[in-house]
Amino acid sequence: MRGLVIKNTGSWYQVKTEDGRLVECKIKGNFRLKGIRSTNPIAVGDNVHIIINQEGTAFISEIEDRKNYIIRRASNLSKQSHILAANLDQCLLVVTVNYPETSTTFIDRFLASAEAYQVPVKLVFNKVDAYDEDELRYLDGLINLYTYIGYPCFKVSAINGEGIEEVRKSMEGKITLFSGHSGVGKSTLINALVPGLELRTAEISAYHKKGMHTTTFSEMFPVPGNGYIIDTPGIKGFGTFDMKDEEVSHYFREIFQISDKCKYNNCTHRQEPGCAVRDAVEQHLISESRYNSYLNILEDKEEGKYRSAY
Numbered sequence: 001m002r003g004l005v006i007k008n009t010g011s012w013y014q015v016k017t018e019d020g021r022l023v024e025c026k027i028k029g030n031f032r033l034k035g036i037r038s039t040n041p042i043a044v045g046d047n048v049h050i051i052i053n054q055e056g057t058a059f060i061s062e063i064e065d066r067k068n069y070i071i072r073r074a075s076n077l078s079k080q081s082h083i084l085a086a087n088l089d090q091c092l093l094v095v096t097v098n099y100p101e102t103s104t105t106f107i108d109r110f111l112a113s114a115e116a117y118q119v120p121v122k123l124v125f126n127k128v129d130a131y132d133e134d135e136l137r138y139l140d141g142l143i144n145l146y147t148y149i150g151y152p153c154f155k156v157s158a159i160n161g162e163g164i165e166e167v168r169k170s171m172e173g174k175i176t177l178f179s180g181h182s183g184v185g186k187s188t189l190i191n192a193l194v195p196g197l198e199l200r201t202a203e204i205s206a207y208h209k210k211g212m213h214t215t216t217f218s219e220m221f222p223v224p225g226n227g228y229i230i231d232t233p234g235i236k237g238f239g240t241f242d243m244k245d246e247e248v249s250h251y252f253r254e255i256f257q258i259s260d261k262c263k264y265n266n267c268t269h270r271q272e273p274g275c276a277v278r279d280a281v282e283q284h285l286i287s288e289s290r291y292n293s294y295l296n297i298l299e300d301k302e303e304g305k306y307r308s309a310y
């Protein structure tokens with residue numbers, strides 16, 4: 001029988017079967033996954049096949065290929081990683097232009113990592129009820145920019161409900177990860193989207209604070225319309241990853257698009273002659289803030305800071 005893993009306690013998995021049952025499963029045998037040395041072979045979001053025994057116990061017999069997954073290294077020095085979640089359909093990055101301010105550098109770094117992990121991102125600009133005219137104008141500028149690049153944007157207030165319905169619709173049938181700085185309103189937003197869910201996530205938080213199973217526990221919560229939210233504490237973004245200088249621009253869509261017009265095909269778009277990207281920035285075809293974020297990642301990479309930035 002086919003099912004979706006929605007909870008991983010470290011010792012057993014809760015699987016939602018295709019016919020709608022919730023079944024507690026153990027793993028049988030050794031799962032070896034291509035290319036990953038992981039502390040857990042199965043994660044929430046995995047599509048699995050289970051076998052239910054006559055006495056009512058069940059085990060996972062097969063895991064289907066993943067379209068993506070996010071990991072956390074067991075420790076800085078370790079090559080082993082923990083798979084936090086698999087098969088994410090999207091990430092909603094909650095940002096605020098004020099209270100607190102989310103910088104474009106942060107947004108762009110996040111978007112670049114998401115590109116690397118092949119997880120589509122939508123930007124949710126929260127707290128629109130609290131902004132003055134200047135802040136709203138700046139916000140609209142950002143929305144124009146990111147919509148143009150290809151990231152859908154929402155303008156919402158988790159407190160007064162503005163724009164919430166559109167976000168709710170965009171979560172239907174999808175596995176969604178919420179991310180964003182502390183204080184941007186993720187919990188408030190999730191509670192506005194799915195009333196009653198907050199209580200359950202608070203329980204999980206308390207459980208985590210006790211220090212139990214912190215590295216192995218994860219859970220997805222069903223949302224109306226057949227979707228799921230991943231809101232496990234500790235999963236606030238993507239892990240670190242290594243990339244070559246000339247790869248960084250692959251994760252900036254609009255920069256990558258233009259880069260094949262650069263004179264050198266290993267152009268890093270800094271000082272090289274005949275760089276089409278720098279030309280585009282000068283002609284305001286590529287936003288300066290995006291280009292600066294791009295340079296910023298390159299610089300941090302050189303100083304070895306990028307890995308610890310997340």
Ligand SMILES: Nc1nc2c(ncn2[C@@H]2O[C@H](COP(=O)(O)OP(=O)(O)OP(=O)(O)O)[C@@H](O)[C@H]2O)c(=O)[nH]1
Pocket residue numbers: 126127128129130156157158159160180181182183184185186187188189
């Ligand atoms: N004015 C206004 N305040 C909001 C809105 N959404 C959340 N807040 C407030 O912002 C503060 C932080 O909200 P939280 O939901 O706790 O933020 P969070 O992102 O979950 O924060 P962490 O748990 O630290 O990651 C609270 O005081 C909320 O009441 C909004 O739409 N408008």
Ligand SMILES: [Zn+2]
Pocket residue numbers: 259262263267268269270272274275276277278
């Ligand atoms: Zn170039």
